[in-house]
Amino acid sequence: MFKKYFIVIAVLTMLLSAIPLNLAQGATRVGWSYQNNEWYYYQSNGSLAKGWLYNQGAWYYMDSWGTMETGWAYLGGKWYYLYPNGKMATGWVLNQGKWYYMHQSGVMATGWVKDQGKWYYMHQSGVMATGWVLDKGKWYYMYPSGVMATGWVLDKGKWYYMYPGGEMATGWVLDKGKWYYQDSSGKMLTGWVTVGNSKYYLHSDGTMATGWFEDDNKKYFLQSSGAMRTGWLWYENHWYYFDQNGHMQTGWIMDKQDYYFLNNDGVMQKGWLEHEDSTYYLTDSGIRVSGNVLIDGKPYTFSDEGVLLGNEVVGWFEYQDHLYYFDENGIMKTGLTEIENKLYYFDENGKMSIGLIQVETDYYYFAEDGQAVIGLHQIGEDLYYFDQTGAAKKGLHRVEENLYYFGDNGVAVKGFYQVGEKHYYFDGNGKAVTGWQQIGEDLYYFDQTGAAKKGLYQEGENLYYFGDNGAAVKGFYQVGEKHYYFDGNGKAVTGWQQIGSHYYYFDESHAMVIGWLLENGKWYFFNTNGEMATGWVTEKGKTYYLLGSGVMHTGWLFRDGYWYYFANSGAMLTGWYEEEGKKYYLHNDGKMAIGEVEIDGVTYYFLSSGALVSGPVITYTQYNYSIEEILDIQFGLNPPPQTDKYRNDKSYVHGDYLQFDEKNPNLAIVTTTKLNVREGPSTDYRKVGSFKYNDQVKVLAKSGDWYEVAYGPWKDATRDDARYYVDPGNFKKDHFQFLQLSKSAGISAETIDSKILSDKGILKGMGKYFVQAGKDYQINEIYLLAHAIHETGNGTSSLAKGVLVTEVDGKPVEPKTVYNMFGWKAYDWCALKCGSEAAYKLGWFSPEEAILGGAKLIANDYVHHSTYKQDTLYKMRWNPAKPGNHQYASDMGWAVKQINNIQNLYNLLDKGTYTLFFDVPVYK
Structure with a gap:
């Protein structure tokens, strides 16, 4: 009983040692379980694993019954190998004596595989190949280890060469600097x-x-x-x-019908050769000579087999169709040689020459018999003249009363030819021509020496000019400082001439006229090209106008929509011009001024006739308001129109709205939001103003429940008061409140300083700043002066002389002195404070800054305002285009009060030097 127990334990121990630890936990039905000689794997839910299983770093495959596979497995169309313990194989696998390669995925490899830097070939069965492999038409050799061979391979006693890619080489192979040849089977030959x-x-x-x-x-x-x-x-x-056959030759050989001799070393021989008791001569190219031959200037004769026969020759010697000559010493002649009083020429090789030969700088001609010719000779198309020495003549020569010119090559020239500074023309026979000659398109004149005329040439009444090449010029031509025109026959023209689209005039000397011409009492002008001018011409800084006929114009001219005036001299006038008591102005371009024009900073007005308007120009502008509607709007403002007309009248307030000072009963504080001020001690009297809450009031007297108080000088105007100033009809004679302030008066700074500001306090010497302001901002400087003088009390007000400002809008600022020359924002109820703080904000820290800055604001905010364009005093005060809006002052008489100053200042100017422009409103 004990023994059986031991055996079971031993078997289990052996099995457990061959599988993972958790296989021994089969009793729990989780993990590996060995049953009926098969392995199974139970998952945590108690079910059997099927398909691929990854366990403790290895892959296993469980079939559809849950049984673990081993050995070869064909799964999903691919082969895998599973070891006896079930683990999936990767890398090399030895199975039944054959090697296989499994990829990391476990799939069996086929085809090429690279492993550890070496290539292998796997058959379709997966078995690793050895020996020869044919892949895609190329042979490869795999060593018994399966590794692909490269370089030389010895197989069955034959050498093969495999390229670095493994392919077997055929044909030529270069290896380590040496060439090999592999036949079509790859074997080295x-x-x-x-x-x-x-x-x-x-x-x-x-x-x-x-x-x-x-x-x-x-x-x-x-x-x-x-x-x-x-x-x-x-x-x-x-x-x-x-x-x-590639065999090197020795001895005599024949190549292309020529014989050569090669010594025992195979070297081709040249020069003299002694062979088998005979003498031969081989040229530098190795060819064996025969017949008559010159060698080093000596004549020799060889047999047809090339054997030397003899070499004693005197006199003429013929060799290769050429003649040679040897003197009595056997010396071959070269160069010019005289033989029996005849001149011959032999070249450097001794050959007698024929034809035209140049010897140093001379030319000779040798006939077919080799003898030199003399005299005139036509050789081909060329003519030569050979003297008694046989040398060709050069230069000018007379032959049989005819003049020829022979060039440096001895050939008689034809056509034009220049000798020194002279030109000649030689005809088709080489003879120089004389007299008048039409050659091609050109006319020439050759004197008795044959030389062509040059320069001006007078023949009878005709004048010609021959250019540097001797041809008579045609058309325009300049000689010295004169210009001429030569017609189609080369003759210089005179008088009026139309050439092309222009007219010209040539005087009796044939010279072309340039500049002014007086003919038949009329003046004409010709430009630098000689063309008769029409239209505008500028000459020596003056402008003229020439009519279509070329005649210079004088007097008035209307051209292209403008009038011009030309003096009797023809010069166009500019600037001021007076005629029959009327003044005209002609701009710098000569155009007559019309309409409104600014000249030297002054605006003038000229009628359509050009005449200066000496009186004022008045424009009437219609507005869509009635005077009563204007007044309705003005009296709806707060405050309504103000006036100092009632400055001395008494003013009253009701006592219920005053709280008196306990210490000073003449002072009181307003206790209501608005306390009306009236003309008398009753509400029946007209309201003339008001106090606001907490204002301090000076009490003068008591009248019942009412108190007389100090108030003014500015009080509300009556409607009738205001109507007077609103209605333009009340100022038919005093138009200066309608003066257009956008137009300059043209007054100088000097005039301003001497005549206007000399006694105007702080404004004294400030004329240039008013002129500058007028130009910079397009505003009338007379108005600026009148405005400033009025607002500053002739230059003496506090705002004009400077106010130290320490706070603005209740906040401390850096203390600075400011100036305000135009009362900008100096409202009646806070003139000094409001005006000085406004100046501080605008940076007016000097009188000149206040003048320029104020002018800019007036121009931008009123005169040139983009919406209102209030370019008159009237418009600035009442703004008829949009009454109640953007009005400069509350004083109803403000515009009128400026009139006297403006008018007085204009009176300082010379009358007629300016034009006054007025814009008067018209109400419905």
């Missing part, structure tokens, strides 16, 4: 091989031979490409010859 049209020799080790090579007692030469040489070879400064 040795001995003679024919590749293409060339033969090669491969040593026993397969390397290709180059250079000299001896085989079977025959010498060959293999080029650097390995190809066997045939025919001629130039090698190390010698010529060799190889037959069609």
Whole structure:
């Protein structure tokens, strides 16, 4: 009983040692379980695992029954190998003596496999290949280890070469600087091989031979490409010859009907040769000579077989269809040679020459018999003249009363030719022509010497000009400072001439007129090209106008919509011009001024006739309001129109709204939001103003429940008061409140300083700033002066002389003195405070800054305002285009009060030097 128990325990122990630890937990039905000689795996839910199972770092495969697979398994179209313990194999597997390779995925590899840098080939069965493998048309060799071979491989006594990619090589192979040849089966060849049209020799080790090579007692030469040489070879400064079999030749050979001699070393021979008791001569190209031959200037005769026969020759010697001449000393003649009083020429090789020959700088002509000719000779298309020495003449020569010119090559020239500074024309026979000649399109005149005339030439009444080439010029031509025109016959013209689209005038000397011409009492002008001018002309800084006929115009001219005026001299006038008591102004471009024009900073007005308007120009502008409607709007404002007309009248307030000062019964504080001020001690009296809450009031007297108080000088105007100032009809004579302020008066700074500001306090000497302001902001400087003088009390007000400001809008600021020349924002109820703080904000820290800055604001905010354009005092005060809006002052008489100052200032200007422009409103 004890023994059986021991056996069971031993078996279980052995099994447990072969599988993971959790296989021993089968009793719990979780993990591995060995049943009926098969292994199973129970999952945590108690079910059997099926398919792939990953457990403790290894893969297993459980079939559809849950049984663990071992050995080869074909799963999903792929092969896997599972070890006897069930683990899936990766990498190399040896099975039944054959090697397989399993990828990391466990799939069996086929085809090429790279492992640890080496290539292997696995058959479709997965078995590792050894020996030869054919893949995609290429052969590979696998060592017994399965590794793919590269480089040289010895198989069955034959050498093969495998490229780095493993492919078997065929044809030429370069390895370590040496060439080999592998046949179509890949085997390395040795001995003679024919590749293409060339033969090669491969040593026993397969390397290709180059250079000299001896085989079977025959010498060959293999080029650097390995190809066997045939025919001629130039090698190390010698010529060799190889037959069609590549054998190097020696002795006599014939090539292309010429004979050559090669010594025992195969070297081609040159020069004299002694062979088998005979003498031969071989040229530098190795060819054996025969017949008459000149060697080093000496004549020799050789047989047809090339054997030397003799060399004693005197006199004429013919060789290769050429004649030579040897003197009595056997010396071959060269160069010019006289033989029996005849001149011949032999070249540097001794050959007698014929035809035209240049000897140094001279030319000779030798006839067919070799003798030099003399006299005139036509050679081809060229004419020569050979003197008694046989040399061709050069330069000008008279031959039989005809003049010829022979060039440096001895040829008689034809056509035009220049000799020194003279021009000649030689006809088709080479003869120089004389007299008048029409050559091509041009006319020439050649004197008795044959030279062409140049420059001006007078013949009778006709004038010609011949250019530097001798041709008579046509058309315009300048000679010195004069211009001429030569017609189609070369003759200079005179008088009026129309050439092209222009008219010209040529005087009696044929010279073209430039500048002014007086003819038949009329003036004409010709520009620098001689063209008669029409239209506008500027000459010596003056402008003229020439009519279509060319005649200079004088007097008034209407052109292109403008009038111009030309003096009796024809010069166009500019500037002021007076005629029959009327003044005109002509701009710098001569155009007569019309309408409104600014001249030297002054605005004038000219009628459509151009005449200056001496009186004012009045424009009437219609507005869509009645005077009563204007007044309704004005009296709806707070405050309504103000006036100082009632400054001395008494003013009253009701006592219920006053709290008196206990210490000073003449002072009281307003206790209501608004306390009306009236003309008398009753509500029946007209309201003339008001106090606001907490205002301090000075009490003058008591009248019942009412108190007389100090108030003014500004009080509410009556409707009738305001009507007077609103109605333009009340100011028919005093138009200056309607003066257009956008137009300058043109007054100078000096005039302003001397005549206007000399006694105006702080404004004294500030004239240039008013002029500058007028120009910079297009605003009337007279108005600016009147405005400033009025607002500053002739330059003496506090705002004009400077106010120290220490706070703005109740906040402390850096203390600075400010100036305000136009009362900008100096409201009646806070003139000093409001005006000085406004100046501080605008940076008016000097009188000039206040003048320029105020003018800019007036221009931008009123005169040139983008919406209102309030360019008159009236518009600034009442704004008839949009009453009640953007009005400059509350004083109903503000505009009228400026009139006297403006009018007085204009009276300082000379009358007639300016034009006044008025814009008067018209109400419905």
